[in-house]
Amino acid sequence: xxxxxxxxxxxxxxxxxxxxxxxxxxxxxxxxxxxxxxxxxxxxxxxxxxxxxxxxxxxxxxxxxxxxxxxxxxxxxxxxxxxxxxxxxxxxxxxxxxxxxxxxxxxxxxxxxxxxxxxxxxxxxxxxxxxxxxxxxxxxxxxxxxxxxxxxxxxxxxxxxxxxxxxxxxxxxxxxxxxxxxxxxxxxxxxxxxxxxxxxxxxxxxxxxxxxxxxxxxxxxxxxxxxxxxxxxxxxxxxxxxxxxxxxxxxxxxxxxxxxxxxxxxxxxxxxxxxxxxxxxxxxxxxxxxxxxxxxxxxxxxxxxxxxxxxxxxxxxxxxxxxxxxxxxxxxxxxxxxxxxxxxxxxxxxxxxxxxxxxxxxxxxxxxxxxxxxxxxxxxxx
Amino acid sequence: xxxxxxxxxxxxxxxxxxxxxxxxxxxxxxxxxxxxxxxxxxxxxxxxxxxxxxxxxxxxxxxxxxxxxxxxxxxxxxxxxxxxxxxxxxxxxxxxxxxxxxxxxxxxxxxxxxxxxxxxxxxxxxxxxxxxxxxxxxxxxxxxxxxxxxxxxxxxxxxxxxxxxxxxxxxxxxxxxxxxxxxxxxxxxxxxxxxxxxxxxxxxxxxxxxxxxxxxxxxxxxxxxxxxxxxxxxxxxxxxxxxxxxxxxxxxxxxxxxxxxxxxxxxxxxxxxxxxxxxxxxxxxxxxxxxxxxxxxxxxxxxxxxxxxxxxxxxxxxxxxxxxxxxxxxxxxxxxxxxxxxxxxxxxxxxxxxxxxxxxxxxxxxxxxxxxxxxxxxxxxxxxxxxxxxxxxxxxxxxxxxxxxxxxxxxxxxxxxxxxxxxxxxxxxxxxxxxxxxxxxxxxxxxxxxxxxxxxxxxxxxxxxxxxxxxxxxxxxxxxxxx
Numbered sequence: 112x113x114x115x116x117x118x119x120x121x122x123x124x125x126x127x128x129x130x131x132x133x134x135x136x137x138x139x140x141x142x143x144x145x146x147x148x149x150x151x152x153x154x155x156x157x158x159x160x161x162x163x164x165x166x167x168x169x170x171x172x173x174x175x176x177x178x179x180x181x182x183x184x185x186x187x188x189x190x191x192x193x194x195x196x197x198x199x200x201x202x203x204x205x206x207x208x209x210x211x212x213x214x215x216x217x218x219x220x221x222x223x224x225x226x227x228x229x230x231x232x233x234x235x236x237x238x239x240x241x242x243x244x245x246x247x248x249x250x251x252x253x254x255x256x257x258x259x260x261x262x263x264x265x266x267x268x269x270x271x272x273x274x275x276x277x278x279x280x281x282x283x284x285x286x287x288x289x290x291x292x293x294x295x296x297x298x299x300x301x302x303x304x305x306x307x308x309x310x311x312x313x314x315x316x317x318x319x320x321x322x323x324x325x326x327x328x329x330x331x332x333x334x335x336x337x338x339x340x341x342x343x344x345x346x347x348x349x350x351x352x353x354x355x356x357x358x359x360x361x362x363x364x365x366x367x368x369x370x371x372x373x374x375x376x377x378x379x380x381x382x383x384x385x386x387x388x389x390x391x392x393x394x395x396x397x398x399x400x401x402x403x404x405x406x407x408x409x410x411x412x413x414x415x416x417x418x419x420x421x422x423x424x425x426x427x428x429x430x431x432x433x434x435x436x437x438x439x440x441x442x443x444x445x446x447x448x449x450x451x452x453x454x455x456x457x458x459x460x461x462x463x464x465x466x467x468x469x470x471x472x473x474x475x476x477x478x479x480x481x482x483x484x485x486x487x488x489x490x491x492x493x
Numbered sequence: 494x495x496x497x498x499x500x501x502x503x504x505x506x507x508x509x510x511x512x513x514x515x516x517x518x519x520x521x522x523x524x525x526x527x528x529x530x531x532x533x534x535x536x537x538x539x540x541x542x543x544x545x546x547x548x549x550x551x552x553x554x555x556x557x558x559x560x561x562x563x564x565x566x567x568x569x570x571x572x573x574x575x576x577x578x579x580x581x582x583x584x585x586x587x588x589x590x591x592x593x594x595x596x597x598x599x600x601x602x603x604x605x606x607x608x609x610x611x612x613x614x615x616x617x618x619x620x621x622x623x624x625x626x627x628x629x630x631x632x633x634x635x636x637x638x639x640x641x642x643x644x645x646x647x648x649x650x651x652x653x654x655x656x657x658x659x660x661x662x663x664x665x666x667x668x669x670x671x672x673x674x675x676x677x678x679x680x681x682x683x684x685x686x687x688x689x690x691x692x693x694x695x696x697x698x699x700x701x702x703x704x705x706x707x708x709x710x711x712x713x714x715x716x717x718x719x720x721x722x723x724x725x726x727x728x729x730x731x732x733x734x735x736x737x738x739x740x741x742x743x744x745x746x747x748x749x750x751x752x753x754x755x756x757x758x759x760x761x762x763x764x765x766x767x768x769x770x771x772x773x774x775x776x777x778x779x780x781x782x783x784x785x786x787x788x789x790x791x792x793x794x795x796x797x798x799x800x801x802x803x804x805x806x807x808x809x810x811x812x813x814x815x816x817x818x819x820x821x822x823x824x825x826x827x828x829x830x831x832x833x834x835x836x837x838x839x840x841x842x843x844x845x846x847x848x849x850x851x852x853x854x855x856x857x858x859x860x861x862x863x864x865x866x867x868x869x870x871x872x873x874x875x876x877x878x879x880x881x882x883x884x885x886x887x888x889x890x891x892x893x894x895x896x897x898x899x900x901x902x903x904x905x906x907x908x909x910x911x912x913x914x915x916x917x918x919x920x921x922x923x924x925x926x927x928x929x930x931x932x933x934x935x936x937x938x939x940x941x942x943x944x945x946x947x948x949x950x951x952x953x954x955x956x957x958x959x960x961x962x963x964x965x966x967x968x969x970x971x972x973x974x975x976x
Contacts, residue, residue, distance in 0.1 A: 390854065393854070393856040421972075422932075424857065425935075428857045431856045487934075
């Protein structure tokens with residue numbers, strides 16, 4: 112009986128959220144506080160993503176195949192002041208960008224992942240390796256013995272570059288969104304979703320390329336002709352890897368398989384950003400702490416004021432509050448992705464299109480409703 | 494000068510309780526008075542000759558001569574550390590008291606009365622005077638538990654009163670018997686100590702004294718009042734109770750048990766050592782089973798106080814020094830732990846180890862409290878570098894050659910300390926923060942200031958133990974040699 116009622120309540124929830132999406136609403140409840148939190152946090156996220164993006168592209172383009180890339184977080188500017196700031200930890204935590212990159216690399220999916228297994232990629236990589244190690248017979252000898260090792264490094268560099276280019280676009284969208292909000296053009300959560308969706312659609316076909324140089328010679332590891340595009344080949348795998356599957360965090364949650372906390376179908380095992388528990392943020396070994404730590408430097412005043420007023424600890428638990436807002440904002444990005452990838456416009460009047468949409472939405476919602484969305488919406492302050 | 498240590502808290506209690514001079518909230522006045530008392534104590538320490546046997550700064554004023562009572566006080570290496578501990582913990586207890594406590598004048602008045610009783614008992618060189626101070630501290634402590642205690646404060650306060658009153662009666666009976674059997678007309682400690690009674694007489698007098706102080710320490714099976722008193726008492730009172738008042742019992746053991754009845758003491762020592770071993774194991778075992786953090790610390794206190802009995806029973810030069818060291822060590826560590834448990838309770842409203850979880854959460858938990866608690870547990874478990882290690886090492890090293898089995902029992906008890914405290918730490922501080930505790934108020938640094946002071950001393954005496962041993966070594970050994 113319990114099982115039946117649980118199933119029924121979940122199917123009711125799915126229907127409720129389908130109706131909500133068809134109506135043009137977002138997964139996240141629309142409220143003034145949610146709007147302030149989402150726009151404010153996306154502004155600081157945009158600033159951080161800008162820096163992450165620059166660094167990922169810098170690493171991909173200049174630090175590839177380096178045995179000890181000691182200064183890879185310095186973006187080419189190495190001086191005593193920057194080293195001092197780095198040691199003092201007064202810096203952005205680019206490690207988080209690498210966590211996300213590794214998450215995407217691990218989970219794969221999309222055209223980028225598929226292209227990295229093609230003969231074209233292998234051939235271009237081989238050319239690059241020959242040029243890079245022209246005067247290094249030891250490495251070339253090792254490459255002969257272990258032929259998969261160095262190409263795998265270049266696959267990883269391709270992800271550095273791919274994620275860097277993806278975040279370049281997302282950063283601009285989020286900062287433009289904030290500017291638009293400041294001008295009074297964004298008034299609700301659905302407005303936020305629409306803005307993000309428009310940004311995604313505008314850049315959907317933007318090519319993702321990776322063409323590192325050795326000296327003056329360029330090596331098109333991922334040429335434009337490969338047809339790798341922003342939305343389907345980096346955006347969708349990113350959402351899958353980071354929002355649903357998570358980055359390879361260690362020690363955050365223990366799952367008990369015997370208590371059925373791990374589904375039989377690994378594809379249904381979700382532990383990404385939408386599912387994350389914000390409470391352990393700040394603890395050791397919890398990588399999202401790094402992102403929250405970075406975002407706290409760029410919070411707009413109105414959001415900082417809200418946090419100070421909202422919590423009994425003022426700024427004492429800022430990183431958890433940022434994480435809660437961040438999770439809210441990610442539900443808006445997810446809504447935009449769900450809307451953008453739908454087979455037909457969600458507000459269509461056509462019955463067949465509606466049925467197709469519903470089938471598509473059920474697939475998403477069956478996963479999304481396992482996330483923190485219900486809890487987050489329950490906490491929404493009108 | 495020595496009388497100032499008694500008069501300052503007594504007069505402060507009178508000013509706060511009976512006059513409007515200290516204002517509506519006498520907290521600041523109380524702090525000033527406690528600081529002055531502590532400063533005098535330190536000044537006294539600077540003038541004190543620790544290499545000299547016997548009492549110093551003695552004051553002897555005839556009081557009620559027809560019953561043999563004189564106001565005879567003095568300080569020696571045995572009482573100095575405890576008097577200093579009392580001054581320090583009184584100040585810390587005042588700091589740890591809520592600024593918005595109900596009926597503050599009565600509260601602070603009682604607190605100073607308690608402090609005066611304890612310091613008077615430590616300084617008294619007259620058995621009857623000791624008894625008066627010993628009894629004096631019962632009354633304010635009863636009220637401090639009964640008025641500002643927890644839900645079952647009435648029960649706990651009454652139980653405390655009955656037990657400790659019985660303790661006082663037994664101690665008094667022993668003193669009266671001693672005066673009667675020696676044929677003296679005075680209760681003066683030095684005079685009575687110069688007599689040597691036959692063994693049988695000593696045993697007749699020592700037995701009620703021992704039972705009396707076993708209740709006070711407390712030693713199993715006379716301990717049942719203590720967990721209730723600790724659980725119901727507010728944090729500052731638990732600090733004083735564990736840090737100072739229990740030491741009245743162990744002080745009486747050494748001063749009167751060993752000092753006056755050495756032959757009888759040696760005769761009963763094997764049985765006392767076994768009782769110490771049992772008490773240590775019993776306290777540790779009970780601590781493992783507790784669900785209330787404060788009860789864990791309370792039972793731990795019972796186990797650790799038993800080490801003092803073990804060391805005193807062994808009556809070696811090293812073990813006597815160790816007994817005094819363990820008193821100081823336990824006073825600091827237990828006060829520290831009670832402060833931290835009190836902080837957890839103040840912020841979460843609970844001490845239930847089955848309810849509290851993840852308090853080390855760096856953003857919304859009590860990470861500093863948790864960190865300090867871990868250090869406190871390390872100190873209590875006897876980890877090197879802290880005062881607990883030195884005191885327990887000295888106790889076991891000094892006692893093992895005389896009573897190997899009871900020492901091993903106590904060693905097992907010390908091993909169990911790590912078990913029960915780590916269970917508490919693991920449950921309360923690690924894991925995910927309990928959802929209903931995710932909006933805890935923050936702990937301000939000044940709230941932790943008293944704990945940091947104690948931690949500093951715990952570490953300092955752990956690294957430089959001779960700072961404590963040289964206070965008491967000469968006098969502790971003198972108890973055995975009749976000096």
